[in-house]
Amino acid sequence: MAPQFKAPRPVAHPTKSYWLSQTSPDLSNYCSHDALPDHVDTIVIGSGITGALIAHEILQRMQGKSPSIMMVEARELASGATGRNGGHIKPDCYKNHRSMEERYGADIGRHITSFEPQNMKETVQFIKDNGLEADIDLVETRSADVYMSESGWNNAVKSHSDFARAGGDVSDITLHEAAEAREKFRINGIYGAVSYPACSLWPHKLATKVIERCIAAGLQVFTNTRVNSIVRDSNKPNKWRIHTTRGAFTCDSIYHATNAHAASLLPTFHRSIVPVKGHVAAIEPPSPFLSQPLINTYGIQWGEDFDYLIQRSTDGFPLIYGGRDLAHKNGLPGVIGDWDDSKMTPEIITALRQFPFQYFQGWNHMTNFRYVWSGIMGFTADTFPFVGELPGLKQQYIAAGFNGHGMARVFLSARAVVQLAFGESVDPRVPPVYYSIASRLSTVFPEWETLLDEASALRQNNARLPSVL
Numbered sequence: 001m002a003p004q005f006k007a008p009r010p011v012a013h014p015t016k017s018y019w020l021s022q023t024s025p026d027l028s029n030y031c032s033h034d035a036l037p038d039h040v041d042t043i044v045i046g047s048g049i050t051g052a053l054i055a056h057e058i059l060q061r062m063q064g065k066s067p068s069i070m071m072v073e074a075r076e077l078a079s080g081a082t083g084r085n086g087g088h089i090k091p092d093c094y095k096n097h098r099s100m101e102e103r104y105g106a107d108i109g110r111h112i113t114s115f116e117p118q119n120m121k122e123t124v125q126f127i128k129d130n131g132l133e134a135d136i137d138l139v140e141t142r143s144a145d146v147y148m149s150e151s152g153w154n155n156a157v158k159s160h161s162d163f164a165r166a167g168g169d170v171s172d173i174t175l176h177e178a179a180e181a182r183e184k185f186r187i188n189g190i191y192g193a194v195s196y197p198a199c200s201l202w203p204h205k206l207a208t209k210v211i212e213r214c215i216a217a218g219l220q221v222f223t224n225t226r227v228n229s230i231v232r233d234s235n236k237p238n239k240w241r242i243h244t245t246r247g248a249f250t251c252d253s254i255y256h257a258t259n260a261h262a263a264s265l266l267p268t269f270h271r272s273i274v275p276v277k278g279h280v281a282a283i284e285p286p287s288p289f290l291s292q293p294l295i296n297t298y299g300i301q302w303g304e305d306f307d308y309l310i311q312r313s314t315d316g317f318p319l320i321y322g323g324r325d326l327a328h329k330n331g332l333p334g335v336i337g338d339w340d341d342s343k344m345t346p347e348i349i350t351a352l353r354q355f356p357f358q359y360f361q362g363w364n365h366m367t368n369f370r371y372v373w374s375g376i377m378g379f380t381a382d383t384f385p386f387v388g389e390l391p392g393l394k395q396q397y398i399a400a401g402f403n404g405h406g407m408a409r410v411f412l413s414a415r416a417v418v419q420l421a422f423g424e425s426v427d428p429r430v431p432p433v434y435y436s437i438a439s440r441l442s443t444v445f446p447e448w449e450t451l452l453d454e455a456s457a458l459r460q461n462n463a464r465l466p467s468v469l
Contacts, residue, residue, distance in 0.1 A: 014341040015373035018282035019204040028076045032220040040070045046257035047073035048082035052210040053414035059217045067218035074226040078207040084375025086322045088200040089407045091116030098159035106166040116408040123411040136205045143198030145299040146190045152303040153191035200310045256398040260378035273401040277338035280322035281352040281372040288362035327351035336455035341374045377404045381448035387434040
């Protein structure tokens with residue numbers, strides 16, 4: 001039997017991220033009451049952007065009613081992946097179309113590839129409709145995927161062509177040949193680039209602003225309240241009993257918005273949603289990048305993996321740069337199954353600091369970190385999140401496993417899981433494969449299993465790495 005990846009709860013004393021440098025003192029450790037209620041109708045587990053949007057969607061449907069809904073968070077509010085990511089919405093609008101078409105056919109492949117740009121547009125519209133642009137530092141711009149290998153560039157051109165041939169909208173996607181790309185995007189050694197609409201923002205502030213409004217609408221919130229187990233209530237079999245570090249209570253419906261930690265409460269997701277550690281740094285720019293900051297967000301495409309970066313438009317213009325997993329001494333398997341965001345990997349941190357100096361034109365000396373941190377993502381075998389009601393667990397729902405693309409997928413996914421729970425028509429833009437929970441849990445993906453086995457063996461044999469087996 002293949003070894004299982006455990007999914008431990010979030011650890012204490014995580015690294016401090018740039019995005020958590022401006023938290024709300026009233027919300028970070030917020031608790032609605034001194035003690036938990038005995039019963040609520042609905043509980044949302046997790047206070048990141050997924051949990052925030054799910055709570056918002058539920059409360060929108062309860063206007064004029066007396067809401068009975070609670071959110072619990074194991075640590076501070078929105079301090080998980082939402083407080084630790086790259087700070088942008090960067091939709092995959094062409095790059096993986098070729099592989100999607102090979103797997104599902106041209107029509108379904110086009111549907112999947114079209115989703116993330118549509119999700120971004122809806123997210124931006126929601127931000128504007130709620131007057132949050134200034135609060136969360138929204139910047140609408142373009143992203144550039146810059147290709148560091150000739151084969152990667154050739155594959156990108158082919159995938160773009162295949163998407164266009166399949167009827168995909170490529171009207172705002174631009175290909176840049178090597179010379180133009182190097183000049184326009186100020187990076188040496190690239191073979192070409194692809195640019196398209198994207199945006200940057202302060203994700204933690206978005207989540208907390210949404211939660212703040214949900215509290216005003218009746219949401220009860222308890223931070224530093226870890227859920228330890230969920231069982232059927234012995235006296236009321238149609239109710240769920242939730243055991244937490246703050247006490248126990250019953251509820252009717254549960255929404256799991258725990259991403260990488262989903263399997264800690266849902267054992268069937270062991271090896272189906274696996275924690276993967278990412279590293280990000282806020283790097284002080286040299287003077288040429290103060291007088292002329294970068295105006296695009298970036299995806300640094302290495303072939304086997306990619307990095308991501310933005311330059312903030314305020315607050316001293318720090319470069320927010322994440323990735324460099326390939327610098328791990330054990331390569332990509334080194335970060336798979338690592339759930340501990342209180343620690344960082346030294347060789348990755350070194351590579352993050354070196355990259356701008358090595359590749360950016362005019363980055364004329366090594367500069368210092370303002371912050372450097374780690375965070376935990378939830379990855380799946382087929383790269384898609386799980387969205388919907390859990391098989392065999394009536395009135396338990398999930399939206400998790402966003403594969404490091406949460407900001408590009410979460411808005412419509414959170415809405416969809418609530419639409420499903422309320423028996424409504426589901427937004428047709430969300431790829432149906434997201435909802436195929438039972439069949440995907442039972443499907444064996446050989447390459448994924450091999451990768452997990454390699455990562456499992458690595459952790460068993462290396463005392464430096466946290467053991468999740």
